Amino acid sequence: MRIGVVTFPGSLDDRDAARAVRYAGAEPVALWHGDDELYGVDAVILPGGFSYGDYLRCGAIARFAPVMTSIADAARGGMPVLGICNGFQILCEAHLLPGALTRNQHLHFRSRDQWLAVESVNTAWTGGFDAGQQILIPLKSGEGRYVADEATLDRLEAEGRVVARYIGENPNGSLRDIAGVTNEGGNVVGLMPHPEHAIDKLTGPSTDGLGFFTSVLKFLTEGRGVAA
Amino acid sequence: MARVVVDVMLKPEILDPQGQAVAAALPRLGVTDVTSVRIGRRIELEFAGEPDLEKVHEIADRLLANPMIEEFAVKVAEEAS
Numbered sequence: 001m002r003i004g005v006v007t008f009p010g011s012l013d014d015r016d017a018a019r020a021v022r023y024a025g026a027e028p029v030a031l032w033h034g035d036d037e038l039y040g041v042d043a044v045i046l047p048g049g050f051s052y053g054d055y056l057r058c059g060a061i062a063r064f065a066p067v068m069t070s071i072a073d074a075a076r077g078g079m080p081v082l083g084i085c086n087g088f089q090i091l092c093e094a095h096l097l098p099g100a101l102t103r104n105q106h107l108h109f110r111s112r113d114q115w116l117a118v119e120s121v122n123t124a125w126t127g128g129f130d131a132g133q134q135i136l137i138p139l140k141s142g143e144g145r146y147v148a149d150e151a152t153l154d155r156l157e158a159e160g161r162v163v164a165r166y167i168g169e170n171p172n173g174s175l176r177d178i179a180g181v182t183n184e185g186g187n188v189v190g191l192m193p194h195p196e197h198a199i200d201k202l203t204g205p206s207t208d209g210l211g212f213f214t215s216v217l218k219f220l221t222e223g224r225g226v227a228a
Numbered sequence: 229m230a231r232v233v234v235d236v237m238l239k240p241e242i243l244d245p246q247g248q249a250v251a252a253a254l255p256r257l258g259v260t261d262v263t264s265v266r267i268g269r270r271i272e273l274e275f276a277g278e279p280d281l282e283k284v285h286e287i288a289d290r291l292l293a294n295p296m297i298e299e300f301a302v303k304v305a306e307e308a309s
Contacts, residue, residue, distance in 0.1 A: 093294065107249055147243075
């Protein structure tokens with residue numbers, strides 16, 4: 001299986017995302033923001049960082065990158081897409097996920113290892129977790145506060161589309177402690193914390209993050225995914 | 229040449245921690261009668277010819293503002309002096 005990792009100008013975590021893909025047993029494929037070709041990948045990861053300097057709003061300019069047009073089309077066709085941190089912001093700006101990510105309530109950049117509860121295990125990226133499983137992965141963001149109107153939040157909860165919630169002190173004022181959400185199809189997932197930094201005890205607080213990458217591999221090999 | 233100004237503000241129901249931080253600093257200036265501060269963004273677009281305001285609306289809606297959390301207003305600037 002080939003999983004694309006997009007590099008935007010200002011991406012930081014593309015290498016760690018590619019490494020996580022490799023650890024999970026898939027082949028990472030480098031995708032370039034200015035190239036609308038997806039090279040036949042089976043899934044795509046939008047990594048963390050500060051795409052286009054985060055000018056205007058986080059993810060606002062990246063959304064119009066040539067590669068995003070292809071990714072949006074593929075995502076609507078069912079291809080698994082995971083947006084981490086800045087990637088989550090891009091997916092919201094591209095309207096592939098509902099809501100938006102705004103400035104942390106306390107205005108501080110928050111960098112720490114964060115406990116999460118994985119809630120929705122029916123997505124392409126979380127099938128390998130147990131519902132309610134608690135995981136520890138790094139969080140590092142200044143604009144990670146998830147917001148959406150009440151009706152949207154209610155719908156997300158009712159449809160089981162809250163992928164993960166913060167446990168303990170809410171790190172950014174995110175509404176209903178939401179750390180990640182998914183789209184109606186369950187193939188597009190946005191997550192504020194960084195699973196790609198928690199795949200090896202040598203470099204992360206746990207190996208809990210690896211589950212996202214092994215889950216998508218399982219999803220793809222079991223043939224439930226739509227081949228790109 | 230014409231200038232079109234787009235003002236972007238967070239919707240009233242969206243928390244503005246930047247505005248709150250500024251509001252909290254005002255007493256240090258001896259200002260105590262400001263009850264709320266909200267911060268927005270002013271964007272000036274220079275057009276070579278007559279601006280197409282419908283197009284400007286589209287630009288604002290798709291890029292300059294995120295209608296999920298922000299609202300915007302478009303106006304043609306007065307002739308520059």
